[in-house]
Amino acid sequence: MSSTGKTSPHGKRHRRRPSRAPAGAPPGRIVPQPGAAPTRLRLTRFTPDMLSHAVDLDAGLAKGLPGGLWIDIAGLADHTRIEALCSRLGLHPLSVADIFNTGQRPKTEVYDGYVHVVLRQPHAVAPYEDEQLTLILGEGFVLTVQETPDDCFDPVRQRLEAGGPRIRDSAGYLAYALIDALIDSYYPLLESYGEHTEDLEDRILMAPADGTVGEIHRLRRELLALRHTLWPQREAVGALLRHDVPFVTDAVRTYLRDCADHSFQLMDMLEVYREVAQGLVDLHLSSLSNRMNEVMKVLTVIATIFIPMTFIAGLYGMNFDRASPFNMPELGWRYGYFFALGLMGLSAAAMLALFYRHGWIGGRKGAQPPAPGTARPPGEDKAPPAGGRPGAK
Known part of the structure; x- marks a missing residue:
């Protein structure tokens, strides 16, 4: 499920299938993606009192420099350059292969010397499409690799530029801020699905049309695809809360709990919309x-x-x-x-x-309550005795 895709002659959009290694290929084999976006590399070194954007790769990756480093890669076209960078960071070949295999399920894996996190990054509005985001947290650095230049990290970049509290403290807190921005980017998407669901419900109640059933099934299919992302992503964020995960301090783990709470909240919202979408089919049939x-x-x-x-x-x-x-x-x-x-x-x-x-025509539905001021049958205008119901002794 990627942001790029082809449109059929019938107007139906098909998601591009991620490239995979052929069956029986050795582990760690890298399969370049056809039609991948051009590679863009940005290096940002930060300390509590300083922020600089390195242009030279060797200067940016030099050891012994103070503060943390954020390596942001967008686009997988230049796979040779990305492999060389991953080799300099000491990444495992399986971890490098997972970067290019963009059909990965959200997960968190701990390697020797770093943490490998795979997440799915959504687009702002429906229909639901996403792309893979790889986040690697190592000693003093954060590496993010995404398929396209479009991301949801502009608020984090602005906080880095402004030098807000805690954002420049450590690479672990920067990793949390990036994960939190990605999790929060699902809220506008789910809100758009909620509005679409309410609109469908109103249209069905007013005048159900023949094409509404197809629209309901598309909505259910997209919500199911979204569930396949949010469910393992919740587990991936929860795995970062374990105490054996390196480079995640207790202070950062406190903020990650908030991310986990947001992940659970997203799942609750999604389940509500899925139940409503399921009920739309019955509502449509009842309306018809x-x-x-x-x-x-x-x-x-x-x-x-x-x-x-x-x-x-x-x-x-x-x-x-x-x-x-x-x-x-x-x-x-x-x-x-x-x-x-x-x-x-x-x-x-x-x-x-x-x-x-008999109320079969004219909208008359049985007996109506008496209008205010009209006479009641004998005995009904008597107040009940104090301390009990009418007729109680």
Whole structure:
């Protein structure tokens, strides 16, 4: 699930499948991604009193420099340069291969000398698409590798530039700030899904359309894909709270608990939206059934009204011999035609009055409560005795 993809002739967007090593390949083999974004490298060295952006890679990675270092890589096109950088940082070949295998499940792994965290970075609005973000926390440095230059770390960069409290204290706190920014970026996405769900519910209640079912299924599919990200991501953040994770101090672990709480909150919001989306299908079917019932009720009322009228018309159309006084003498009556029409109209009015009395037409739903000021039946205007219900002794 990446931010780039192809659109089919039918307008359906397909997510680009991440490249994988062929079956039986040796572990740690790197498979470059076709069509990957150009590589952009930024080095930021910071201390509580200083911030500098290094241009030269050798100068930025020189040992013995004070403070921490943030290495930010966007784009995986120049895989040779990224491999050389990872080799200088002493990363394990399996860890380097995971950077280029962008279909990784969110996870936290502890290697010798650093912590490897894989997270999924969402885009701001629906439909849901994400990209892989790799965060490596080592001794005095933080390495972030993402697929595209678009990220959610601008607030963290602004805090680094402004020199706010704690942001320049250590590489561990910077790693927490980056993870916290990524977790918080899911809130606008979930809020957009909540608004979309409410809009669908209103449209279904007002006038359900034929295309609404497909839209509901797309919503459920995207929420399911989002769940496949948030569930393991919650576990990955929770794994950083273990005391055996290096470079995560007790002070940073306190802030990471807040990230874990946000992850649980996101899962709760997602589960609520999934249940509502599941109920939209039943609501749509119920709305369609109610509309069909209303249509059938109207047609039934019309047909029922015409039944006695049809009987009267058929009765007077039998053309009996009028020589007998018992064979419909009103056929020769001067006002017989108007009498038949009046009888038909009277039967229709009687049927309408009967339907209205039973609440089948006209919106009358049974007995209504008495209007204020109207007289009540005898005995109802008496107040109950003090200290008990009416009739209690």
